[in-house]
Amino acid sequence: MLDDTNNLPADDAVLLDSYSLAVTSAVDRVTPSVVHIAVSAGNGRRGAGSGFIVAGDGLVLTNSHVVSGARQVSLTLHDGREVAGHVLGDDPHTDIAVVRSNSGLDAPAVRLADSKSVRPGLLAIAIGNPLGFQSSVTAGVVSAVGRSLRAQTGRLIDDVIQTDAALNPGNSGGPLVNSAGQVMGVNTAIIPGAQGICFSVASNTALQVLLQVLQHGRVRRAALGIEGQVTVIPRHVARHAEVPQPTGVRIMRTLNDSPAEAAGLQAGDLVIALDGVPMLGIDDLLRVLDHERIGRSVPVVALRRGERLETVVVPVERR
Numbered sequence: 001m002l003d004d005t006n007n008l009p010a011d012d013a014v015l016l017d018s019y020s021l022a023v024t025s026a027v028d029r030v031t032p033s034v035v036h037i038a039v040s041a042g043n044g045r046r047g048a049g050s051g052f053i054v055a056g057d058g059l060v061l062t063n064s065h066v067v068s069g070a071r072q073v074s075l076t077l078h079d080g081r082e083v084a085g086h087v088l089g090d091d092p093h094t095d096i097a098v099v100r101s102n103s104g105l106d107a108p109a110v111r112l113a114d115s116k117s118v119r120p121g122l123l124a125i126a127i128g129n130p131l132g133f134q135s136s137v138t139a140g141v142v143s144a145v146g147r148s149l150r151a152q153t154g155r156l157i158d159d160v161i162q163t164d165a166a167l168n169p170g171n172s173g174g175p176l177v178n179s180a181g182q183v184m185g186v187n188t189a190i191i192p193g194a195q196g197i198c199f200s201v202a203s204n205t206a207l208q209v210l211l212q213v214l215q216h217g218r219v220r221r222a223a224l225g226i227e228g229q230v231t232v233i234p235r236h237v238a239r240h241a242e243v244p245q246p247t248g249v250r251i252m253r254t255l256n257d258s259p260a261e262a263a264g265l266q267a268g269d270l271v272i273a274l275d276g277v278p279m280l281g282i283d284d285l286l287r288v289l290d291h292e293r294i295g296r297s298v299p300v301v302a303l304r305r306g307e308r309l310e311t312v313v314v315p316v317e318r319r
Contacts, residue, residue, distance in 0.1 A: 019123075022179040023139050026125050029181035031137075033110045034174060035075045036129045037062055037085075037099070042071035050128035050174030051075070051099060052183065053109050054210065058101035060085070061206055062173030063188050064092045065152060067099060075101055078135060089213030093155045093221075095188050095201055096209040097173075110175060113182035115202035118145055118161060126165040126187055126198075128174025140165035140196070142184070149189060149199050156283045157201060161185045164196035176200040212291060222289040222315035224265075225258020226251050230281040231270060237306045247280045248272040248303065263300065263313035273301035289315060 033053040037060075040046055049066030053059065060075065067073060073085040083101045090097040122142045130136050140163055147160040163176060167190050176185040185200025212219045231250035233243055248270040254260045265271075271279050275298045277288050294317050302309045 022123060023125055023137070026123075026177055026179055026181040027127065027137050030110055030125075030127055030175060030177050030183075031135050032078045033108050034127050034129075034135060035060060035077055036134055037066055037173060038074040038076070039067055039070045040072040041069045045069075048129070048132065048170055049172040050170065050187070052127075052173075052175045053105055053107050054112070056105060056107060056109050058085070058103070058105050059088075059109075059210075060099040060101065061186060061210060062097050062099055063186065063201075064090050064095045064097045065188075066173045067097045068092065073099055075099070075105075076134070077105065077107055079107075089209070089218055091209050091213075091219040092153050093151055093219070094157050094205055094209055095151050096186060096206050098210055098213045110177075111182045112203045112207055113178055113180075113184045115145075115159065115161070115184055115204040118142055118178075118184050118202070120144055122184075123179045124161075124163040124165045124184070125177045125179075126163070126167055126171060126174060126200075127177065128167075128171040128187060130168035130170040132170060136171075138166040143197070147199065149201075155286060157205070158287060159202040159205060160188075161200045161202055163198050163200060165198060166196070167198040220291040220294060221286075221318045222291065222293040223258075223318035224260045224285075224289065224313060224315055225255040226260045226265070227253040227255075228271070228282060228285070233270065233272075233303070237303065240306060241303055241308050243272055243303070245272060245278050245280055249279050249282060249285055251302075259313045259315050263311045265300070265302065265311065265313070266304070268304070269309065270303040271300060272303060273299075275299060289318070 051060040051062035085099045085101040088098045088100040125139045144162040149157045149160045174187045175183040187200045189199045191197045228249040251269045
């Protein structure tokens with residue numbers, strides 16, 4: 001049975017009109033900034049996805065997996081113009097890439113929202129080119145925030161936004177926007193077989209990648225020069241050392257001339273905190289070792305034969 005909005009109570013009709021107005025106004029604002037990306041890898045492999053313009057002189061954000069290994073990149077704008085581009089920077093650990101067009105795009109740039117302000121229940125609108133259908137729009141809500149998603153490299157992407165706005169192949173790299181037309185996230189993944197469970201990399205993460213690519217041509221991260229694995233801390237050791245956490249990172253080997261070796265850390269030491277952050281596993285260690293800690297003195301707390309050891313390490317840039 002079809003609903004007839006003319007027979008709805010006045011308040012319900014107003015709500016429906018307000019919802020439609022919010023979606024259409026956001027779509028009108030953002031769609032001219034959304035591009036279709038076609039990729040040729042030079043080995044016969046071709047791919048496609050979406051992206052969005054963050055600077056009118058030719059900067060586009062998309063997913064790393066959309067442009068990974070690209071030999072040729074083609075951008076098709078909303079008005080049908082097609083321009084060549086190239087990958088300016090690619091960070092597979094966050095699944096974010098920056099593409100620059102080889103000529104000015106003469107198109108509006110989107111505004112990035114502060115993803116820290118995103119909360120469940122907010123209107124979420126996905127715009128992209130799923131299955132080749134240009135400028136397709138789906139809408140839903142933010143289902144959850146603060147999710148973690150495993151990148152193809154095996155590293156965790158933090159602060160991922162979960163939404164029920166439908167995503168399909170080709171949506172990857174497109175924007176997830178709020179009712180104000182601001183980009184909350186970069187659409188990146190779906191769970192096959194699931195209904196309404198889709199993910200976007202938070203706009204703050206994408207912005208950090210963009211800034212580092214523009215400054216350094218790459219995303220810089222810190223390294224200690226160790227090989228490690230997650231290890232359970234025996235209860236009697238935890239009680240004796242007054243360690244509240246159940247696990248830490250066991251150093252299996254320190255590299256020669258590494259920051260860890262210079263700090264006096266040894267194979268067998270169990271790292272339990274770095275820069276005041278508890279280290280429960282490798283993911284915690286990788287998360288803390290960001291570009292801000294390169295060349296900076298960072299306090300380390302470890303256990304050596306059950307006794308607490310405190311030292312300072314100066315991470316170097318990861319190669």
